[in-house]
Each structure stands twice: as structure tokens, then as C-alpha cells.
Amino acid sequence: MPTFFWLLLFASFGLAQEVVLPLTLDHTLLTSLLVHNGFGDKDQGISLVGEDDACTDVRISEPQFSSDGPLLRLDMRLDIQVGTELGESCLTPLAWHGYVQLLLQPLFDGRTFSLSFQTVDSHLLTLSRKPATVADFLWKFAKPRVYAHLDRIRLDLAPPIAELRSFLAPLFPEESLQATRAMLDSIHGGQVVVGKEAVVVELLTEVQQVFEPKKEQLGAELTEEERGRLVKLWETWDAFLVRLLVTMAGQPLLPEDRQTLIEVLLDTRYVFIAALDNQEIGRDFVRMQFLQAWHQLAPVFRRQLYARPSDNSLGYLAFFTAADALAVFDRLGPTLGIEISQQGLLRLAAMVVGGETALPYGTQLDEQLRGLLQLPPIDEEESLPDNQEEIDIPVEEPAGEPHSRLFDFFSTPAYGAEKPALAEILRWRVPEKDLAEYVARVKTVLAESSATLLARGEIPKQFHGMFNELIIAMAWQESCFRQFTVKNKKLTYLLSYNQTSVGLMQVNERVWRGVYDRSRLRWDIHYNALAGCEIADLYLRTYAFKHPIWQNGADTRLLSQVVYAMYNGGPRQYAKFLARQRSGKLYRSDQLFLEKLQWVGKGEWQHLDDCLGGI
Helix, strand or coil, X not given: CCCCCCCCCCCEECCEEEEEEEEEEEHHHHHHHHHHHHCCCCCCEEECCCCXXXXXXXXXXXXXXXXXXXXXEEEEEEEEEEEEEECCEEEEEEEEEEEEEEEEEEEEECCCCEEEEEEEEXXXXXXXXXXXXXXXXXXXXXXXXXXXXXXXXXEECHHHHHHHHHXXXXXXXXXXXXXXXXXXXXXXXXXXXXXXXXXXEEEEEEECCCCCCXXXXXXXXXXXXXXXXXXHHHHHHHHHHHHHHHHHHCCCCCHHHHHHHHHHHHHHHHHHHHHHHCCCCCCCHHHHHHHHHHHXXXXXXXXXXXXXXXXXXXXXHHHHHHHHHHHHHHHHCHHHCCCCCHHXXXXXXXXXXXXXXXXXXXXXXXXXXXXXXXXXXXXXXXXCCCCCCCEECCCCCCCCCCCCHHHCCCCCCCCCCCCCCHHHHHCCCCCCCCHHHHHHHHHHHHHHHHHHHHCCCXXXXXXXXXXXXXXXXXXXXXXXXCCEEEECCEEEECECCCCCEECCCXXXXXXXXXXXXXXXXXXXXXXXXXXXHHHHHHHHHHCHHHCHHHCCCCCHHHHHHHHHHHHHHCCCHHHHHHHHHHHCCCCHHHHHHXXXXXXXXXXXXXXXXXXXXXX
16 A cells, blocks of 8 residues: 555656655545545435435445455445335335445546546445345436435545645745745646555645755754754654554554554654764754654554544544655655654644644653553652752751651652652662661562562563562662762752663653653652563563563573663664674673672672762
8 A cells, every 4th residue: 555655756847846745545534534425324324315214215324445456346235115105104115135336436636636436337235245136127226326426425635635735834944935835836636546455646746946955054063052942842743752642542452553652652762862862863853753653653543543433534634644745755855855843743733633732741640651551550649849859858857756747748659658758758868877778678669569560460470580680680780779869968869871860760751751750750769660660571571572582491681681671772672682692792781780680699789889888
């Protein structure tokens, strides 16, 4: 089916290039539009003669499009009844019930942007879908009415084409504004191609001028202001991506489709973190991420969105057409100068939801996103204000009363324990002495979080021991068992060197945005520990266990290393780590984690003093 990788057709007209923008009507969408325009009843049917239950009636219902070579095939239920009314009775009615199969030639009017159908042939089928014959009189009575009804139907595709123009216009550079207007105004209809799963209407346009950016622009480094704007744009893109994904969260998904959605989300975020860390954010970064994500998401979204009834079918069509058009222009080459903008993302989001919508980059918990990852709900609890960066350390702990009432509003531990107030937070400050007692308490938190996760029953029992050691080694490697640190005599949450990961398990706040509450990750060690367990479990079950090599006689130490590599760098690290391991060229982080894993296995806890004692 020609969708994302629809080939470009070029014809030379002076300096112009003729480009095909595909408007793809999947058969499910086409059926939905036909029902909306030509079948008014709740059961997707319409009487072509008189009213329902009349003595004489021709009724068609249950339309369904498919392809038949270069033609469309439309299957419909057909009910015919011919009789004479006599008072309230129907005299000697003749009736036939079965199906009619029509072969149609789709026709596109490039002036009005409407799609119609010309009937080429028809066949009758019994209720059991076998070839049928019917009384010549009955079919002669019904046939012209069926044909005439379909000939009158016009599917108005002007709205999604108007949306396409409005979406594309602001994406081109200002210096090519005149050429952009000419290009968009020149959009007209081309051929209509019937594919195996869709009808593709070719929208033709002429690109009159190719934008060529100045060489100094291509090689120039970004200013801090430009980099800040790009980060904000990426945040809008991330919010848009989440909006798309959560539309699928409550739907029944094939396992492979669900994994595709999860991989796109995580890979997009991990790649951004790496690019930001290495100062590799370029002007085309968001556009390239959008196109890469769309290549993976388009088949899933077409199956899912078109398979369910919706009043926003034309909105979906506009969204898919706009996204496909971006891919087409991108294949023309980067010299077109197209840039994804916040305005463009907002317009795309409006197409999907059927109205204007905001795309906030929030830090709160999103249960729909957790549902997509098949994680159980978390009760929302009070937490510190999201902008809380530090708390004062009392000079002297109050005797008797275990904590100050002033801090009763502080965040609660995960999954329903009592609120940790100031004393609860302060007890996780690394002490200057008696580190053994502190380490024992952290190990208890990790053991309880692992037990909570393992109690869900999704990890086979033979891997429980491995999982427990994995979690302890991860906490050791990531934070040296620390949730908090002290700066300028104030307690604050432990933050990674690049300001992205937080707490005991160093959960990345951008990667797991929406999956966890940011404030609770920062201030609640129990919540942070369980989040780390859930992430490790996700990678273990969704990626590692997918490969049979780990099921029987698995090298559990190597398996732990694989999971940790993904924990650090996302799903792509599964194959990359195994390649490093085979070549003997492990990253420094791989080597350090293996060291911690070996220490945990041997119970060599004295090595913790090396990092904890230096606080």
C-alpha cells in the first residue's frame, strides 16, 4: 500500500518539478465515509424505495470496500420486496435476500476535490455468499435504484486538502513565501490508484523554486538562544507524540504494535537526551525525529484509528495526508528548507483530536501513558511542589515529636504508605558515621520494591534471584545508594551530571515523563526505587525475554548486563550491548556495572564505603 514511502513523480516544466502528494483512503476509512454520506440508518443501511417495512422496498446495508485488481469492490447486503398494498396488508409480495457485489471505478474531480464511483459490473450472492440467481423482474426493479444511489454519492475531500495547505504553508522559509503560495495554490487532482488495502488519490503540485540555505547557515553553530528554542520545540514534539500514543492506550493492540509504540516513545526520548548531552541538537533535529517516528507509527495508526467508529474520520485523513506530505517533501531533499514548528504540531494535534488542543510539556503522572506500557495505576498522592529544589536541614532534631507539622504536606511513599514528612526525608541523608545501618535500610527499600514488582507474577520464578541482585547493583552503580545529597547545608535530591536523572535509581525525568510523577521521583526514595524496578522489568520482559536464548539455561549475569544497558540507553542498546560484548569492547559504564554486580553476588559491601564515605 503506498503510504509513507510513496514514490515521487517528477516532470520537468522549466525549473518546476511536479510532485505527487498521496491522499491515502484505507478501505476501512473509505467505508466509513461512504456510510456517513450514503447510508443514514443506525444499522448502516438505507431504503431506496419508500420507507422501511413498506410493501415495496429495495434496501442496501452493511457496505464494505475491498480491492479487485484495478477496481474497487463493494459488498452490500441487498433486500428486495415487491408487492401491492391492499389496506394494511401487502398482497402477494415477492422477496429476495442476499448480497450484491459491485465493481466500481473511483473518479476524482480535481476541481471540487470530490470522489465518486462509477459502477462497472455487479454480481448477486446468496446469504451464504455463493453465486445466486434472482427473478429477472426483481433485479430489473432493484438494479437501477442501487446504481443510481451510488452514482449520486460524492465524498467531499476538500476539507483535508484545505487542512494540508494550511499546515504546509508556515513550514517553508519566509524567503520562499511567494513560491510556497504558488505551489500550494497549484494543488490539483491526478490519477486515482486502487491498491491492495487503499485507494490513493494523487494530489499534484509544482515546486517552482527550490530553497537553498546559505552555506554559513548550514555550518554555523547554534547560539544558546537558538538551542533553547529547539529544546522548547522538542518538548512540544514530545507532548504531541504522547498525545498520539495515548489515543491508542485504551484500545486492544497486537503485541507487536504495542511494542512499536513503546519503542518509538523511548527511542525518541533517549536519542534526544544523548544529542542534548553531546551538543548535537541541529536545526533539523525535530523534523528528522518526526519523519523517523512516522515511518514506524503510520501502519499502526492507520489500522487502529480507522478500525473504530469516529466522527473525526476526515480529521484523521487530514492528519495522515499532512504527515505523508512532509515525508514526500523531505525526500525531495533538505534544500526545501522545511522546518517543523510549534504551530505545525498544534495543527496536527487538532486534526487528530478534532479540535484545537494544547500540548503542554507537563511533569505530572499520565495514567494513559502508564496504560500503554501496561503498568498498573498509581494512586495520586500529595507531593512537594514541582519547583521545590531543596529543604532546610534543622540544626537540631526535635525530641519526642518525630517530625514538624509544617512538613506534613510532603510527598507520600509509593503505593499507599503514610506521608513521609520532614523526618522521613531527612533519614535518607547519608550519615557521616554508621554507614552500615544506612546501607541496610536502603537495601530493605530495594528488597521491598523488588518484592512488590515480583508479586505481579510476570517474571518467572527462576529469574527472581537474578532480578533482586540486578536492582541492588543498579542502585549501587547509579547513585551509590543515595537519594539525596547536601549542598550549602541544604538537602536536595541527587541529580546526574547532565541534570536529567534523579534519585536512588537515577530515573531519567525526560525519558519517563508522564510515566512517573517528577516530584515524587525526587523526594520519595520508595517511589524512586519502585520506578527503577518497573523500568528494569519492562526491559527484561518486553525486550530480553522476547529472545528465546534467555529462557532456558540463561547466562543470568549477561542478562542483567543487557537489561542495565537498556536502562541506560534505551531499547536500541539491546543489540548494541551484545555486539560490544562479543567484540570485547565494553563501555566504561558496562564494566563498572559488571563490577557492582559481582560485588553484590559475593556480598562485598565494604566497597560501598568508597563512594558513600566521600559524600
